[in-house]
Amino acid sequence: ETVLTQSPTTTAASPGEKVTITCRASSSVSYMHWYQQKSGASPKLWIYDTSKLASGVPNRFSGSGSGTSYSLIISSIETEDAATYYCQQKSSDPPTFGSGTKLEIK
């Protein structure tokens, strides 16, 4: 099973700041997907195939990476971005999720 390790576990940023969330895979994967989950809500697809924004996702979000290292980047944080973000891979069975990064807004 491919283990995904996200860092940081928790981060806090002020509006307007840039934030990078990293997802490291225990073995090489071809693509990474990202989900946003707000407190008490179901997850939403946020970024798929490493760098494609899901419908309705603001373009201050971007994704990049390859091999064992992937990132979700928010160029200028807004208060509505407070949530937990999960990475997910399916290059190897079974599909696995990272443990999540909780983003708080100062």
Place this chain on the structure above:
Amino acid sequence: QIQLVQSGPELKKPGESVKISCKASGYTFTDYAMHWVKQAPGKGLKWMGWINTYTGKPTYADDFKGRFVFSLEASASTANLQISNLKNEDTATYFCARGKKGYVMDAWGQGASVTVSS
């Protein structure tokens, strides 16, 4: 618009069974897979498996083989998750999620809470 509507919260005793439903609308049900994902209280997401909504064939993650059954009522555009012989550690919210190529889960149900307590 695409919607996945899940059944309501359940409170069960250890050893009992529970069946969770996930009714899809807004798209052709058999064109997309259906995944199931577990989220224990305060924890992350764990993939349970998926069901091919065209053939009805289920695939289970290793940790969910034996007591967990995925099924379909295709005529009603509904996927079901049944858990038998419930244990305390089954206490969680269970999500259904529509699956696209590459196991991208692009639409999620609202979640169904299952609490197992004596």
